[in-house]
Amino acid sequence: MIKKSYNLLVVGSGIVGLAHAYEAKKRGLSVAIVEQNARCTGASIRNFGFITVSGQGVRDTWRRAVHSAKVWRELADLAKIKIVHQGTWILCQRAEAVEVAQAFLKTPIGVGCAYYPKSSYKDLPNLGFFNLNSLRLEESLGLLYSPHEFRVESKEAIPQLTSYLQTEMGIDFYWETEVLSIQDSWVQTSNGQVQAARVVICPGAQLTGVAKQYIEQHNLRLCTLQMLRVKVQEGFILPGSVMTDNSLARYLGWSDLPEASALKERIAKEMPEYVKEGIHLIVVQSADGSLVVGDSHRYGTSEDVFASEQVERLIIDLLYRVLSITEHTILERWTGVYPSSSECDALIEKVSPRMRVAIVSSGTGASTAFGLAKDNFDEWLTND
Numbered sequence: 001m002i003k004k005s006y007n008l009l010v011v012g013s014g015i016v017g018l019a020h021a022y023e024a025k026k027r028g029l030s031v032a033i034v035e036q037n038a039r040c041t042g043a044s045i046r047n048f049g050f051i052t053v054s055g056q057g058v059r060d061t062w063r064r065a066v067h068s069a070k071v072w073r074e075l076a077d078l079a080k081i082k083i084v085h086q087g088t089w090i091l092c093q094r095a096e097a098v099e100v101a102q103a104f105l106k107t108p109i110g111v112g113c114a115y116y117p118k119s120s121y122k123d124l125p126n127l128g129f130f131n132l133n134s135l136r137l138e139e140s141l142g143l144l145y146s147p148h149e150f151r152v153e154s155k156e157a158i159p160q161l162t163s164y165l166q167t168e169m170g171i172d173f174y175w176e177t178e179v180l181s182i183q184d185s186w187v188q189t190s191n192g193q194v195q196a197a198r199v200v201i202c203p204g205a206q207l208t209g210v211a212k213q214y215i216e217q218h219n220l221r222l223c224t225l226q227m228l229r230v231k232v233q234e235g236f237i238l239p240g241s242v243m244t245d246n247s248l249a250r251y252l253g254w255s256d257l258p259e260a261s262a263l264k265e266r267i268a269k270e271m272p273e274y275v276k277e278g279i280h281l282i283v284v285q286s287a288d289g290s291l292v293v294g295d296s297h298r299y300g301t302s303e304d305v306f307a308s309e310q311v312e313r314l315i316i317d318l319l320y321r322v323l324s325i326t327e328h329t330i331l332e333r334w335t336g337v338y339p340s341s342s343e344c345d346a347l348i349e350k351v352s353p354r355m356r357v358a359i360v361s362s363g364t365g366a367s368t369a370f371g372l373a374k375d376n377f378d379e380w381l382t383n384d
């Protein structure tokens with residue numbers, strides 16, 4: 001039976017909940033996290049661990065990503081979380097993609113990024129870039145490089161971060177405890193009541209539970225993604241995270257540019273089966289050399305529980321078109337789910353002066369959660 005009382009109770013131990021707990025604790029609040037599972041099992045440990053800045057939507061999302069990347073780096077240091085690799089390479093295989101890359105560099109959010117045409121590839125090792133031969137450069141017209149991204153191994157990083165918040169920052173965690181209802185300062189859980197001056201619900205894809213009544217008006221859907229871990233030939237090293245033209249046509253920081261229209265049209269004509277399944281390639285590498293590869297996007301009112309062999313084949317075909325790999329073995333397959341909105345990248349629902357719901361509704365939570373939590377408390381704690 002829980003008997004304590006807190007300044008803030010966070011519902012959910014995914015990255016959005018952890019970020020809120022961290023931000024509140026830094027501001028001097030006493031904080032507890034209540035999680036219905038025995039550990040975090042949601043999107044936050046199923047993702048690529050790809051902390052991205054370039055490609056994020058222009059306004060709040062990019063700003064939140066810049067802040068989150070800074071906090072991730074600080075916390076990685078403190079919690080001994082390994083940064084597996086840095087930087088992103090985007091293979092531009094179509095002239096229309098080159099147009100998008102070059103237009104992006106002229107925008108304020110293109111800061112620090114660079115475009116390398118094919119003629120300059122030979123100079124890249126002199127600039128300190130290595131392992132680019134693992135990309136099928138002969139298939140490309142140019143490379144867009146962003147230095148801002150890095151990768152953590154989420155299935156290790158999230159437990160490490162959790163442990164750091166618990167042992168070093170003094171945040172209480174209540175596992176296997178579901179929040180059932182919230183009435184004024186009383187939170188009813190499956191293990192008894194907790195008292196909290198404030199509650200923030202960070203339910204991730206759990207849209208039908210305790211948060212349902214507060215977020216119905218946002219018409220959120222669920223997006224199911226297919227992911228793979230593959231082993232390729234010995235000694236294969238990626239230069240950083242890798243994406244392709246399809247990503248330039250998908251992520252808002254690029255796809256919202258007027259120059260992206262022609263690219264989207266061409267991809268729609270040439271790759272209809274990829275567009276139908278929302279497939280675009282992201283490849284990242286783990287410390288053991290295996291590659292995490294994805295992803296696809298199926299939208300609906302509930303999770304799509306059936307992973308498709310056809311989707312897997314399309315992802316692997318694209319992988320061979322982009323990387324100089326000669327063989328692969330699939331080591332793991334999994335799906336993940338996140339809430340999705342056609343109206344916003346993230347939402348903070350102000351239910352009452354005591355209660356809020358925070359949801360990343362664009363599949364970018366690993367990259368933006370710390371910025372979202374900061375924005376939330378900047379406003380919530382000053383408006384007392």
Ligand SMILES: Cc1cc2nc3c(=O)[nH]c(=O)nc-3n(C[C@H](O)[C@H](O)[C@H](O)COP(=O)(O)OP(=O)(O)OC[C@H]3O[C@@H](n4cnc5c(N)ncnc54)[C@H](O)[C@@H]3O)c2cc1C
Nearest residue numbers: 012014015016036042044047048050179204336365366367
């Ligand atoms: C396959 C995949 C790949 C992705 N790749 C990336 C990426 O590389 N980079 C990136 O930035 N983003 C990525 N995303 C998106 C990112 O993972 C999510 O936006 C983020 O993890 C959402 O975090 P969350 O805390 O909201 O949700 P979750 O991690 O799902 O956590 C929510 C938690 O709340 C708990 N909970 C819910 N209701 C209750 C209740 N009533 N009582 C107690 N506990 C409750 C749940 O059990 C769960 O543990 C990806 C997503 C997926 C699915």
